[in-house]
Amino acid sequence: MGDVPGPSTAPYFIQGRATENFSRLCQLIMTIFSDLFRDILSRYIKPADLRSELDKNRSILEKIMNHQQKELVYPSSGPGALTSKDLDISVIYIILRNISKLEKHKAGWGKHPKKDDKSVSAYIEMIRIKRNSVIGHLKTGKVDDKDFQCHWEKTEEAIIAIEKNLTGGDMYKRGVKQLLSCDLNPTRSNLYIWKCKTCLWELIKTICSDLFRDILSRYIKPADLRSELDKNRSILEKFMNPQQKELVYPSSGPGALISKDLDISVIYIILRKICKLEKHRAGWGKHPKKDDKSVSAYIERIRFQKYSIIRHSRLVKVDDKDFQYHWEKIGEVIIAIEKHFTGGDMYERGHPLHLETPITGHQALPLPRLGLGMPDGLASLKN
Template structure:
């Protein structure tokens, strides 16, 4: 029953909404989350693969990856395992679009396909009404991140589900129109929206989204730890510099004090010498004055 219902191709305007949960779901919110996980892992990821292959012919992917290695090495969101996939050891097979997951596909689409950024630039807020390919790609990425954030609870309420689904659906349709003018992905989205899902059939999609979420949290934590470590290192370096400056200031101050004391001693010595000379001079003057007075007295 599940496979037959998933193959139905209906117009979205006539859709009554998602299934009425015929399987043993914990609740409607968990079904909503699972349906979105499958949309991201299957349809959105396949769309990203087609975008990559549209701008870079599969036969040229290896060449373009090699040309862009320095640029891609600077992308922090690619983990070591993904880098090994993009740049395998000599003798190992080169990756194809089908081997790449959503995260890597987004990085390649953004960095090596030559797609013009949307009005605010890749990774920034997207203006309403901007339906460029880059804007639609970034909307899908943002919604995928939103869905990943719900993996903690594994559920999403109906209002959030419908809002998220609508944004994803419109973005997928806009990209397909601009790239091929077809409606294959539109029909696939319609079918997934209507088909009856079971927890067992969507488990691997939920697990992939959850695994991706945990991986990205780990990468963010590692980056934060790296920043904190760098800040601590910078703090220690600055403290060492301040200590050195303080030592230099103390040394200069001590040298100044010593020189000032030498100068003070020298000045005192000079004044003491002058004082002795003045005393001798005055003594001589008084002696001469006394002699003159005595002479005047005896006369």
């Protein structure tokens, strides 16, 4: 891997490359590893069922947990509300290994995976082992360049492989790349908050698009995406414009396709027409009722916000009031969908909704002149 860690303006008491290497690996564990494990957990245990599943399997889990883990999951004060946000990697690993339907890797849980094992459980095991190896450096707080490169490459490989299996996207991959080169000074950098945090279009292109791909992966497995699209071609083509058709069903013949190749408008059509996602109360294509908290209602709200933002792109300017309105509305939707699917806060952290100071000075914020209107055929979709 040709990449090297970026420069740091970290506080003076962090001295030397070896210490910076250790800091980056710790951040990798605390942010990306943790988010990824929570995402995996949500695929096997629905967030709404987490507490009940843990209680149902208490006799199994308590045998394996240490005192601190038991107190976290089964506090002496009595069981209370619990989300994946409250759990660290070690606890999630125990849950995945012992009460989920995740098949063990070829070498068996708790052992080093075989080199040719590409299963999700093998990559989970690899991440766990690398995490423990990094923690082993706690006494010195240093990792030399050679060890850093080894840890980083192995864990990046595991993260990319798991993400490809789960969603077909590249959000975690981008997070790893960003962390490798970011400024470690906490006053000048913030993981998961894109540099263009004040640009509404960037919010749509990154976080909202990743969220839509994540939702899609929960209804159609990434490995089945091409076959599902082909099987439902006669349905989908009726609602796609020429550009969308050429993307999904190219005239040169169907090829490999992953969710990363699809934008929000195409994913919306797929979710609406061939997934078993129940429509919201007002019906697909219409503004949802204000009190509708269904996933489909939140999806619809993002779509309407997207087209509202596109209209602003023709004006080039977005005043403070409109900016704040769109930003908060989209943030509310992102948080609600994430709570439903994972119980985590990865997307919420990616959307800096709660800013310490008011957002100002965006009157002349340039947005892309894409010349996009409502995609052909979308307005005429039937419920």
